[in-house]
Structures are given as structure tokens and as C-alpha cells.
Amino acid sequence: MTSIPRDQWYVAAYGAEIGQELFSRTVCGEPILFWRTRGGQVTAVADRCVHRRFPLSQAPSRLVDDQVVCGYHGFTYGTDGKCVSVPGQSRIPRTARLRSYPLVEQDSFVWVFIGDPAKADSSRIPRAPYLDSPGYTTVAGMEPLKARFSLLVDNLLDLSHETYLHGRYIGTPEVAATPITTEVDEEAGIVYVSRHMDDAECPPFYAESTGLQGRISRWQDIEYTPPCLYKLHSRIAPVGSVVRPDGTDPDAFHVEVVYAITPETEHSTHDFWAVARDFALDDEEVSKFLAENNRTVVLQDVEALDVLERVIATEPEGYQELSVNIDTGGLAARRMLQRMAGAGRTHAGTS
Amino acid sequence: MTSIPRDQWYVAAYGAEIGQELFSRTVCGEPILFWRTRGGQVTAVADRCVHRRFPLSQAPSRLVDDQVVCGYHGFTYGTDGKCVSVPGQSRIPRTARLRSYPLVEQDSFVWVFIGDPAKADSSRIPRAPYLDSPGYTTVAGMEPLKARFSLLVDNLLDLSHETYLHGRYIGTPEVAATPITTEVDEEAGIVYVSRHMDDAECPPFYAESTGLQGRISRWQDIEYTPPCLYKLHSRIAPVGSVVRPDGTDPDAFHVEVVYAITPETEHSTHDFWAVARDFALDDEEVSKFLAENNRTVVLQDVEALDVLERVIATEPEGYQELSVNIDTGGLAARRMLQRMAGAGRTHAGTS
């Protein structure tokens, strides 16, 4: 029984990762083959030859024009997954076709739909436009996690851990000490968690990148659209700075921290992270600093979550966690994910 | 439930591998201890002391004359597996006896019978006399495969993969393009697959070893006796060369490619390979070239099959392959192997 929701859109890659060569990534347990056609479209088909299972991403499999030739026996497929050539015979079996995945390239991400393609409504894909907008500069990466995706959801929905796990990077005492407010929009399928610190220490991550000195007003507004897209709207401003009635906010610095949380398997996760800022847009030093610093922070999470996965693997069945106020957002997210996973299961059972 | 046929003969080693020292190899999940007695006979007994399971091949276990002394508590056994000494007492328990395996050394191989020894009819062992005959020169080796034996059977029964996986070694476009003929001799328990190419490119493997230039007539006649012995009778000759009515074939070069496919466990295999030729018998350069080239080809298979084993390990249950004409021989072999495995199972259940 899987805990991974099906019939959902997931980020499989950054668009920049996929060129005119074979690229493979496993999403929700399904190995998927990608390449960018000469026309610029990204193709997503099952990375497993229908004949004897050979991975089409594995050498000596190769791309010839916009067709992939299996490196084992030469079965050849077009961008739609349809087989166009079989060795030793001219007839192509009707069922010789790779599964093809609904795909949308948007906001720098390549999204694929895992589940029943008939349900793939691309208007449901959540947006993160700043990752690909003129008013922002973005640094990004992806770290492999040897832990189930729900541990990363827990982690990101409760930022009090910044104070302890990311102490000299993004955490200060005020993060853990300041209560949160949580809202759940069941209809839109979004969990909101907010923590507004009006007078807080400025952690190195923001002091170095913004140049702010002294104490700050720091807002953390989380917007999580399960299962995959997590956005942290981060506002840093001098203490006392206010948002004007017309919505402008000239003294503040805005950082949009985006995570795409994509299950690789039941017990491993692709941890995509991006940091978009609306200041110092052309300052490469700032870009370099934020990229290195955020990657360090992500790797601190990776190390901790990999440990938790191993702890879970050896704990007795029925072990119970203790939840407190800071977990309100995480628990709401878990409930939504469980409902999604249950719905996918029911469908799988009856279809 | 095992897919490995029992009550069958398997190649455990080359005779040349076994001298007057302890040698262990696992065949069909059974660890077997071999040594060559001072009289020159090869002995095969269970590689596990009856007392506390210590492997008799593991130091400080040792051979003393023609007896093996367990390195843990000193239990000592003769060539027939019978215990002859127990520490701390003079009485030897009647049941203190290692399982002994029926064994035949023949055609350069050491064959053992896995299953009920009462069924070990050595006349059923298939022959490969060229591996040990004056008219031939042979190069040989063994590569460990981290894949189930049936994947190697599939691989060897369908040589169209030579064109893709072994492209610059033994494969040319004609191999995949030329249809095969398949025959199954149910009574003798042999699968035949033939592909005769009358006008084909000569791959480096044969061009270098025979000295032939230009296009060739190339015959591939497979003769597989499940479960273990696979022979590829390969004939290479100038285009237009014919076999005379008296059976002589003076313009042709003959290569006998032999594989012994021995399951080590359910998911690993000993991949024995040998190449016997009837030309350039004393040419060490040719021997060296064929040994290196064939080992490279085998390692290409090993890499591909190891990948397939990992693919199978993660695929959903009930996954279906697609088979086409080139698979006729492989499918026939599978059916025979399944029948053999079923028969062994039934026997195991009722004995």
C-alpha cells in the first residue's frame, strides 16, 4: 500500500536539465525517459523497452534524430512512445508502445502527471512564476534524499527547526519562539502557515544578501499545495517598516523560497529547491552566496531526514509521535496527503 | 518457489580451476566444496560442517592429505563426506556425513548433479567435445552475473542483440535483419535456432581472427540443451563458398562458442564461456585476441543483464513483456525450463 498520491502532477526536472540527449528520472516509482526534441518540446515516456525491459536511457541505447533506439535489440520509438521498428520483421505489433506521460514545462520546471492520463488537468498545476520572471533572480538545485517525501513535508511545514538545525545560517531564537498561525483552504487544496517576527535577529543568510544591519522584521508565509509545490514567501525589512496602503513595500526585501517535493520511490525523494529574490538582481556575488548557503541548509535537512528514515526502518510497529502547536500545518498537510493517496488507491482498485 | 530446475546436471567449474586445495562454489543455492585428491579425482561435498555450519572452505579449515579438517572445532571428513574425527570423543555419530554430489569431469568442465542423487544419469550430460580435442584450440573464462540465469538464456537464444549491444565486436546490421528458424526437439530436450546470412559484413571478431577480407557467408546455429549447456556453431566463409557433398567445407572457418549457464542463486549466475576454433591452432596472437574480445562481449552482456535484474526488482507485479519473432527460441527454452522446474518441485514435495 503506497503513501504516494497518484493522479497528481509532480516536478520531474528543471527544464534546463533536459537537452537533446536521453535523460532518466524515476518519479513515484516510475522510471521516465526525457529528451528535448529538435523542435524544443520535452518528451516523457516510460524508460523501459516493451520487449525485454532494457532501460532506453542506458547505453548503448541512443537518440537518433527524434527517435530512441533500444541498446539491447534495436526496438525504436518515436516521441509519442509508438514503436516504429522491430528487428527481424517488418510488422510492428499494435501494443508496441511506451507509456507516454502528460507533461507541462512551466515556471522553469518540467511537470509530469503520474496516474490516469485522462485526469491530467494542467490548469491544476500550481504556479511559481518568480522562478522564471524578469523581476527576480533565481538560484536553484536538487538534492537526492534517501527518505520518504512526507518527512520533507513535515520538515518544511514546521520552520521552528531553523533555530536548531540551521542555527548559524537561517535560524535565530525568534523563529522557534514565535507562534504560528495556520489556515487550510480545503477547496483550493492549500495549507498556509505564517510566522511574523516584528523584531528579530537577522540571520547571516539575509544579512549578507540584503546588507541589512541590526534587527529586522521577518515574515515567513508558507503556501503549500500538496503533494508537490511548497512556497515560502519571505519578507525581510528594517524593524518598524510597513507595507503601504497601496500594497507597495519599498523598504522590504522579498525572497521566494520554492521547494518541489517529488517522491522518487516510497523511501526516497527528489528535493528540488530554488531561491528567487527581488533585489541585487545582477549581483553575482549575492547569487553565489545564496546558492551556496541554501544548498548547505538543504544538505543539513537531507542529513537529518536520512537519519529519520533509518530510525523509522528499525522502530517497533505502532510507534507514536507526539505533536504540539508548531505541527498544526504539518498535520493538516498529512491529512490532505492521506486523502489524496486514498483517492488514488480507490481509483486504482476499481479501474 | 524456485525457478531453478533441480535433478539436473550443472557445470560447477573448469577442471583446471580445481587443484589439491579447497575450492568453493555455490551452485543452485548450494555451497559446494571441491578439491582434487592426490589420485587426481575431483571431490564434491557440501561446504558446511554438519556440527555448527562452519564453511569447510573457510580458513583455518584445511586439507590434510585427502581429508578436510573444519577450522572451527576440528570435525574431519574424507573424500566421500563421511566424518572420521570428532573432538572430545572417539565415537563418530552415524549421521555425521557431508552431502556428496555426483560428479563428472568431461569436456574441460566439472559437472555436478543438483537434486536427488538417485536420478543422476551421467549419460544425460550434454557434450562439447571440441573444448578438449586435438583439432581445436580453446580460450575460456567465467564471469559472475548478478542476474537470474533465465536472463542469460534469453540473451543467448536471441542473437539479434549482437547488432546493438555488441556493435563493434560481433554484431553487424545483418544479424538483426536476418530472420531465424527455430526447431524444438522435445524428446531430446534441445532448442535449435538458426540464422544463415549468405552475404554479410564481417565483424572485427572474425575478420581479425580468420584474416578474411570483404563480405562473408555467416551461419549461426544454436543448440541449447536446457538448463545448462549452450552451443553456438558458428561458420564463417567467403561469400559463395559451399559445403561439399562429402561434408567437407575447406574454405570455411568454424568456431564453437560454448556457454555453461549455471545458477549460483535465484538472482545470480555463473557465466562460463569458451571459444573453440579449428584454425590458427597454434597462433597465440589469435588466442589472445579471441579471449580478450569475447570477454569484452561477455562483460557487455553482464552489464546489461545486471541492469535488467535491477529493473525487475523494482517493477510492479504482473508486468508484461512483448515478444516478437526473434524470441521464438527463447520462449521455447523458457517453456522447457519451466517444465523442468515444475517437475523438480513436484518431486521435492512428495519425496
Added chain:
Amino acid sequence: MTSIPRDQWYVAAYGAEIGQELFSRTVCGEPILFWRTRGGQVTAVADRCVHRRFPLSQAPSRLVDDQVVCGYHGFTYGTDGKCVSVPGQSRIPRTARLRSYPLVEQDSFVWVFIGDPAKADSSRIPRAPYLDSPGYTTVAGMEPLKARFSLLVDNLLDLSHETYLHGRYIGTPEVAATPITTEVDEEAGIVYVSRHMDDAECPPFYAESTGLQGRISRWQDIEYTPPCLYKLHSRIAPVGSVVRPDGTDPDAFHVEVVYAITPETEHSTHDFWAVARDFALDDEEVSKFLAENNRTVVLQDVEALDVLERVIATEPEGYQELSVNIDTGGLAARRMLQRMAGAGRTHAGTS
């Protein structure tokens, strides 16, 4: 179904291993956190935060005075395991408490009680006073074993293996050749195995450390109190030397070899070993020699038992060993351990 007895005392560490810093060890599958308080007491609590399972021994978790602060979200616990601080709120949930383990520091060991704390009667802990007495000098260590604890029990209860596995260290032909006597005190829960050799070769272990030359009288008196404490009372004396009627034994050298056999998991074990002697008390050369030599012997056992664990992992179900006279003590120990494991299971089922 576990084979590890519960409701039992086990050695978790040497007292010397635990200082004023976090120390973690898994005992019977339970990860336990230790530290020595500023008052000198050793504390033992579950090494897993009640909130999100983070190991409290894992950086950046840290000890602040006598409280441990979780490195993930800052949950803080006192020496009794009670939570004293939770992030983002002042109320501490009543159930926020780490499991605390009954603990006794004695005879150089830290003993913990695994099971129902109500049953923790510290008077039942077996003693090894020489490990911490003025009349003795002790060398000690611990080697991790990747094998189930019962394999180490088998090993230590049957010393005939010294002749083969530890041939040039502590084994001589007489050990395997001399019959044993075995006694079982069911009430006290002790297995005794004795082997008295009146005229035996002196192995290097004793020749080097005592300076004795020529043949010796060598007594091996085993006293095993399942599950954890094994003592070998070893007496080495010149041939013919006798114990006087008043109990004094002036010509003999006494070595107390102590093992604590602590299951880490079902398939791994902490192999604590100590060698206490009543001679050459201040001779550092002798201490160094005995420490190095005994560690070598222990590592020979570790290598052999790790092999046996792998053998068991691949053997067919229902495999039967053959036992002989030398196994009498080991079989008695197995029976006592099985009874203990069964009792713990029953309790677990009804509590």
C-alpha cells in the same frame, strides 16, 4: 518473534566509555542515550525525541548542563527523561517524556534493564568483582559482531574451538581432546562447564604472560549466567601443583576472562571482553601483551561468527545441526535462553 530475552539486565557499556557527553548504544534493538551527569551518575533514556524521532545523540543535538536539547526542534529533556521545554509554547504535554532505563554501574560495567522496569531487581545482576578490584589488573575491550548473540554463546560455551580457531594463541591439542563436565543450576540460572587438563602444552597466551616454561596444569571453569554474563575462571600452574587444603594455591596463576554478550539487534551483538589477572599486576608489558593477544582471539571469533550469520541467512529452512558431547553446555544455555525469551514474549503479550 524475537529470540532475545526481555526483562533482563544487559551490559550496555563500560563505565569508562561514558563521560559528560552524549553517548548512544543500541541494546536489544532499543537505541539508548547515555551521559554522565555533573554529579557522576550515568543516565539512560531512549535516544529518540518524542516529537519527530530525531536521535538525541545526533548532532546538532547537544548536552546543556544536565539536559539534552534535540537538534531538530529544540525539545529539551532532563536526566529522568522528562521534557522541560517545547518550542513555540510554554505548556509541556504530560506525555512528553523519554523512556528511562533502570541502570546500575558495577564491576566496571554499566548494566541496563531491558523490559518492564517494574521487574528490574538489581540484586539479580551477576557479579564480576575482579574487573574492579585491587588484587587484579584488567585489560578490556568491545568488538562489534555482525551475528546473533546465540552464536557467541555457542562459541564461548564450547572451548574445544580454541584448538582450531585460536591455534597459535590460546589453543593446544589438549583442549579439544579433553572431555568436559557440565552442570546446570536451574534455580540460580547458571551453566557450568569444566575442563581440567593435568598435563598440557602451555599456549603462548599463558607462557608469555606467566613466564611458565614446560607443560602445565590448565583448568577452564566456565560459569555462564544467561543471557549476558560469561566468566571463564582460568587456572594455570606447573604440572603437579595442588590447591592446599586451606584453599590457597600459591604456585598457580589465575586469569578471569569475562565476556558480556549483549544483543544489539536480532542479528548483531556487542562482544565485551575483559581479562583480569592476579599476577604481574604492575607489569605494563604483560598488560599490553594480554590486551593485544586477547583482542586478536576475539577478532578470530568475530570473523568466524560473522561468516556463520551469513551462512544461516542463506540456508534452507529447517536445516539441522549435529550436536555431540562438547555441546552439552551450549545446548543447556540455549534451553535456558529459549525459556527466558518465551517468558518475555508471554509477558509482552498480556501486559
